[in-house]
Amino acid sequence: MIKKFLEKNPFNLNINQKKKFLQTLIQLTKFHKKNCKNYSYILKNFSFKIKKKMRVEELPFLPSSLFKEIELYSIKKKNIFKTLKSSGTSSQNVSQIFLDKENAKAQTMVLSKLFKSVLGEKRLPMLIIDENPSNMNKKLFNAKMAAILGFSIFGYDHTYLLNQDGRIDYKKLNLFLDKYSNKKFIIFGFTSNIYQLLINKLIKKKINFNFKNSILIHGGGWKKMEDIKINNDKFKNLLLKKLGIKNVINYYGMVEQAGSIFLECNTCQFFKTSIFSDVVIRDEKLKKISEGKKKGLLQVLSILPTSYPGHSILTEDIGQYSKGRCQCGFEGKRFLVLGRSKKSEIRGCSDV
């Protein structure tokens, strides 16, 4: 289904492209209704009718937390090729995303397409601010490992900052920088790891080279950063001050829609939708909020999920649309992620 999309510029969101996107989502809704029993029960009991023409906010959506409580897939069980798991911050349960080969491949291709728009066609040397996933417990194939492996395809000579004991390997780091620091190279890591390891822990004296030519890509949530009151601006400032890193790209993504992540615009610093994705913002009553208005719950849409009904997901994140247009000329929706909605304390008839 995504073949034709892959030929296009991922950020060229003209009307025609938007129509195609919407049609694909309607098709996906029909497909999952037919092929995923649990999904069809929800649509049926909600009296949901799929119409020929629908606006994006009229499409049905599933709460992301549902994937933690019940198995949802639209393929034969024997065709499950990989199960992505992630533990959310709000619950002890684990999300389960079932992929067949085709869906897994689509994720990789779209991710690559999106990143090439920032990094160029050529693969670059890659420094990963983590430990080698091949040292991690294989049984726990979680979103973290998936992300590291997924992003690895943009690079070569993958070098992991941490050794097996979880310590910064300065020798390896210096070898890497010696080879590549005077050319373009990638640094990849989770936001909180970048902060803890690169900004806080790394001892500059022990490094003989600089990071000026790097492009730093990071994502994976601001929850930990919020707790220590570090926002995106501060984060970027610290990276520039300490290591001279100028080129920093934040991305917003989730295990339910791996692949079609949202990249930060380097002009306005809002996240951009692409031809593969869209967002809708909803109020407390789950009603759509008009663009440019107040903040609300983020619903994310993606044309990638074919093996599971995850093409329209209501997240627990609070977001806000940008106003006006960015100078870069991008025409699609742009938005900010303001953080996780606060979990109200469950009041049960018990003293806990």
Next chain:
Amino acid sequence: MYDKTENIKYLCSSKKFSTYVDAPFSKLVITFLNDLSILLLKDKSANKFGDILSLAFWLREKNITNLKKNFFNKNQNKIGLGNIFHITPTNVPTNFAYSFVFGLVTGNSNLVKLPNQSFEQVDLICEKINFLFNKKKYLKYKNSNLFFKYNSNDILITNKFSKISDARMVWGGDNTVKNIKKVETKIKVKDLYFTEKYSLSIISASKYLSSKKSSKLELAKNFYNDTFVFDQNACTSPRLVLWQGTRNNNNKAKLIFWNLLREIVSKKYHIDYSSSVEKYKNFCLDAIKNKNFKNFKNFKNLIYVVELKNISQDTYKLFKNFGYFYEFDLINFNSIQKVLSNKTQTLSYFGYTTKFLNDFIKKNKINKIDRIAKIGDTMKMNLVWDGYNIYNDLTKEIEII
């Protein structure tokens, strides 16, 4: 009592604790409660809370005197048991106050464990109580009533308070009760357990349809107060609505009832993001798993109503909150017995006479309902609760032969 190494946070307390017992409904206690009522009603930050207002009205001299009329018998020699340990629930912020008042009005000293999570209402009420305790005339109360918070897992603290208690009022889930039972107590300790229970409503469709428009509106308001004010989390909040009557009448009545409720809820109720998502997720799970799912009405994501194909003693296991209702058509009132279980607490009703309900209970020897109240009165606290006569349970009677 005041070991500083322990993890107890006292909200109202005196330096020395000493047990004080009195006869029930003393003049002093009635004045005290009335003073508390006045303070709560006067405070603007307090009286914006509907539940504090209800408490304040309940504490008025007129109401307490009424309670006295119903329970007090001057020919009996009754006196408080001694120390009452209250383990209060987190679902209704004002519940601790009612539990405390039950203890105080029956002439006892009270050790009140407050909910750990913070509620503005709890702080406000404690502030007023503290203010009154510092008046000379209430010095006895100051020294004999403690309000505190501690982690429920800290069994040593539960132990300490249990050892000196003559009765324990335990509001909580089955686990809370199990843990409390393990603790060493006085030999003759009297435990009252107010465990997790669920409530339902029954409406006579024909009576509803023939009622005036103003009564219909009133009923919607009352139903709102029974449910949405506490996010439908109180044990007394109905989660299942039974419609009794012909199919045709039931359908007509439902339509009017839920739409009137929707109007009130859209104006008054505020739901937060995560509760709203949680409610929607619960709907999805219900749609997938619930074999008795018949149909679904959604009022702007504020009120969810799932009609059931069937009801049974296990129906309570479905129950949810934040404005999530189940409904079911009953042809005969008597079939209500199918849904009653030992988890049933309050049956609230519209369109039946007290005599009819009395006859129903007696004729069918119903022991699986704790209380029956008009819709709107489910939160009216009384000294009879969950099947206990608290007035008798918290006092001792001295017989003179």
